[in-house]
Amino acid sequence: MADGHVVTVLGPRPAGSLGVVDAHEHLLVDSPGLRGQEFTDPDTSAAEVLDGKATGIGTIVEMTPIGLGRRPAGLRAISEATGVPVIAASGYHRDAHYPAGHWVYGLPVEVLADRIVTDLTIGMHPADWDEPSRPLDAARAGAIKGGASYHHVSPAERRRLEAIGGASAATGAGVLVHCEVGTAAHEIVDVLASAGASVERIALAHMDRNPDPEIHAEIAARGVTLEYDTVGRTKYHPDSVVLDLIEAVAAAGHLDRLMLGLDLGTRELHRAYGGGPGLRYLMTAFAPRLRRRLGEADAARILVTNPARFYALPGPGA
Ligand SMILES: [Zn+2]
Numbered sequence: 001m002a003d004g005h006v007v008t009v010l011g012p013r014p015a016g017s018l019g020v021v022d023a024h025e026h027l028l029v030d031s032p033g034l035r036g037q038e039f040t041d042p043d044t045s046a047a048e049v050l051d052g053k054a055t056g057i058g059t060i061v062e063m064t065p066i067g068l069g070r071r072p073a074g075l076r077a078i079s080e081a082t083g084v085p086v087i088a089a090s091g092y093h094r095d096a097h098y099p100a101g102h103w104v105y106g107l108p109v110e111v112l113a114d115r116i117v118t119d120l121t122i123g124m125h126p127a128d129w130d131e132p133s134r135p136l137d138a139a140r141a142g143a144i145k146g147g148a149s150y151h152h153v154s155p156a157e158r159r160r161l162e163a164i165g166g167a168s169a170a171t172g173a174g175v176l177v178h179c180e181v182g183t184a185a186h187e188i189v190d191v192l193a194s195a196g197a198s199v200e201r202i203a204l205a206h207m208d209r210n211p212d213p214e215i216h217a218e219i220a221a222r223g224v225t226l227e228y229d230t231v232g233r234t235k236y237h238p239d240s241v242v243l244d245l246i247e248a249v250a251a252a253g254h255l256d257r258l259m260l261g262l263d264l265g266t267r268e269l270h271r272a273y274g275g276g277p278g279l280r281y282l283m284t285a286f287a288p289r290l291r292r293r294l295g296e297a298d299a300a301r302i303l304v305t306n307p308a309r310f311y312a313l314p315g316p317g318a
Helices: 042-055 072-082 109-121 155-171 185-194 213-220 239-257 281-294 296-311
Strands: 005-008 011-014 020-025 057-062 086-091 143-147 175-178 202-205 225-228 258-260
Touching: 005 086, 020 258, 020 281, 020 296, 042 057, 042 072, 042 281, 057 296, 072 086, 086 109, 086 155, 109 155, 143 155, 155 175, 155 185, 175 185, 185 202, 185 213, 213 225, 213 239, 225 239, 239 258, 239 281, 239 296, 258 296, 281 296
Parallel strands: 020 057, 057 086, 086 143, 143 175, 175 202, 202 225, 225 258
Antiparallel strands: 005 011
């Protein structure tokens, strides 16, 4: 069982109490980079969460960062309505999600970092930090999101990753970074580490978009956690590819560096908004196959233990 606590939108909670964790999810999104794919209604999103909860999802890590329609009041409403703990994120995405002229391109790294630390330690800004003087929400963020481009980190992304690495060093919070098609992994880790982040607090998302077990074992050997989220994304590859990948990375000795999420980042992926596969997919379609491949105990390490450890902060929480 994981020690310490996690910070949910309704307050701290023992890390050993989370159950199955969807380690990378989205419940409310409104991004300029995803026009037409907004999903912004807390009631509809709560229905999606209840559908996932009925299948066995215990906790959701909501990884929508600053600037993509992150709404802490809506996340609190969803968690209160469903009884499902929600860990929210601070941090910044890759350039594709910010229009030219957005403040993320102009502000000093210290200010970018300070906004993350404020979200994590005092309360999240209610509306993407667009009017900084607005009163903060009661909910704190419990994790940090980052992002980079395809096979490279742009100069602006590098500044944001430096801010993210510094904020992780200051707070101990875990960082999950969007790797475009699973690329630029080592470069992302290098930037975060040089800004002070511990590699043990770094996880890389979408790595299974590039399902190469040799590369994954090499990254995991640095102490970095790999988060897979193409489960149910049949347009990329069948789930058997992800199962094969998990088996290979586990066989290389890195079972404890694996986490799973669904990353339903667009409206069309949510059943409650009329699409699919929806939150129920992880536990109904994928988990039974994972258990058959790995056995119950090792499957539970990926679904329960590893994400609890990764998102945990020391102590009981204030
Ligand atoms: Zn995502």
